[in-house]
Structures are given as C-alpha cells and as structure tokens.
Amino acid sequence: MIVTIDGPAGTGKSTVAKCLAERLGFEFLNTGAMYRAVAYACLQRELNLTDEASVEEVAKGLQIVFSESRLLLGGADVTDAIRTQTVTRSVPIVAANPAVRRQLVQLQQIVGRTSNLVTEGRDQGTDVFPNAECKFFLTASPRERARRRQLELKGKGEIVSLEDLLEQQQRRDRLDESRACSPLQPASDALLVDTTEMSLDEVSNHLEIIAKRALNLGTA
Ligand code: DC
Numbered sequence: 001m002i003v004t005i006d007g008p009a010g011t012g013k014s015t016v017a018k019c020l021a022e023r024l025g026f027e028f029l030n031t032g033a034m035y036r037a038v039a040y041a042c043l044q045r046e047l048n049l050t051d052e053a054s055v056e057e058v059a060k061g062l063q064i065v066f067s068e069s070r071l072l073l074g075g076a077d078v079t080d081a082i083r084t085q086t087v088t089r090s091v092p093i094v095a096a097n098p099a100v101r102r103q104l105v106q107l108q109q110i111v112g113r114t115s116n117l118v119t120e121g122r123d124q125g126t127d128v129f130p131n132a133e134c135k136f137f138l139t140a141s142p143r144e145r146a147r148r149r150q151l152e153l154k155g156k157g158e159i160v161s162l163e164d165l166l167e168q169q170q171r172r173d174r175l176d177e178s179r180a181c182s183p184l185q186p187a188s189d190a191l192l193v194d195t196t197e198m199s200l201d202e203v204s205n206h207l208e209i210i211a212k213r214a215l216n217l218g219t220a
Helices: 013-024 031-044 052-060 085-095 098-114 124-128 142-155 162-178 200-214
Strands: 002-006 027-030 064-067 070-073 117-121 134-139 191-194
Touching: 002 013, 002 124, 002 200, 013 027, 013 117, 013 200, 027 031, 027 098, 031 052, 031 064, 031 070, 031 085, 031 098, 031 117, 052 098, 085 098, 085 162, 098 117, 098 124, 117 124, 124 134, 134 200, 142 162, 191 200
Parallel strands: 002 117, 002 134, 027 117, 134 191
Antiparallel strands: 064 070
C-alpha cells in the first residue's frame, strides 16, 4: 500500500509524512533528500550543474542509502550537509535533469514494490506511484511557507530575512513548476490540503483519518 504526499517546500510534508508513516507502521521515503544528495555530490565535485551529461554520470555512480532516518552517500552520513542553503539553491537544476529523475524514480519504485510506504516529494502521486491507494497534495500561503523555513534555519543558527526567503522560494517554485520533466502539480485524484492555518499535529491527524479510511485500516 502506498500513500503519497506531494507539494512545494514549507507545507510540512516531510514532518507529516514521517509522522503518518509511524502511525500506520509504514516505511517513510523522503525523495527530496535523494535529489539533494545528487546535487550535493555534484557540488563536491565542483561540476557545472547545467552540464546534464556530467551530472547524469555522477548520479549513476552514487550509492544512496537511508538508514534510521539518516542519509548515507557512499557510506558517509550527509543528512545535515544536504540541507544547507547552497544545496537548497542548486537542487532544482539537478531535479530538472531527466536522466537523474529516471534513475531516482526507478529507485523509488523499487522501494515501493517491497514495502508499505508513505512517500513525499513533488511527483509521487503523478509519475512515480500513479496507482497509489491514497494521495495528498499539501499547500500553504507563500508567506507562511517562508516563515516556516525561516524558523527552521533559525533553529540551525542561520538568520535569513523573510524577504530573501520569499524570493528564493519563488524562484525554486518557478523552476519546479515549469520544468519539462515531471513538473510540480497535484495528481487529479489527490486530496488538496491547505496547511496555512493548521499546526503540524492537526495536519497529521487529518491525514491519518483519511489515509486509514482509504486503506481500510480502521479509524484513527
Ligand atoms: O522537498 P525538498 O525541498 O527537500 O526537495 C528538494 C528539491 O528536489 C526541490 O527543488 C524539489 C525537488 N524534488 C523533485 O523534483 N521531486 C521530488 N520527488 C522531490 C523533490
């Protein structure tokens, strides 16, 4: 059984998907982290990210493993390193590379074949798992999403203005929504949830009730 949670950054996807996976006893897959790992590896090699063939080559050679909520790249723990502003700014270019997407989608589908999954990203309900039993698409107002990102960065000791974050976010959304390959958009059968006025707990509870109903797992 597969539950997909798609939507732009700052809508609470990762936290909610992780929480829902725990409550359902499913595996959790953070597909954004996979694209971040590829971007990080390319930056480490000082590659020009628009050089699609070189980026593809690097992606092919990577060993991406999730282990107890950590992401290992060729055995090295890069969980925190893939969350820097530099990686965040670079990753949409890598995520628009069709060869990289083909490769990561294949990996994601292998995981989905062997386990019950709550998976989050941008294309999980549209391209990766079109037959998923339950699909969500989370949204929130741009200002609220930027505010959440600001809080997250503050927690890591990074102070960034809301205006800067709004601008970065707009640029990233534009790239994610306009790329030719799997642009960010809701699946036609996804349930849209606006999280602007909701706490993460409220979103998790809401999704749990709907997912359990869709998956015939009894009520929450
Ligand atoms: O969710 P995130 O911010 O960690 O995602 C990082 C980038 O990867 C973002 O630019 C969108 C892209 N992405 C994607 O294109 N497809 C996915 N399934 C997941 C993320």
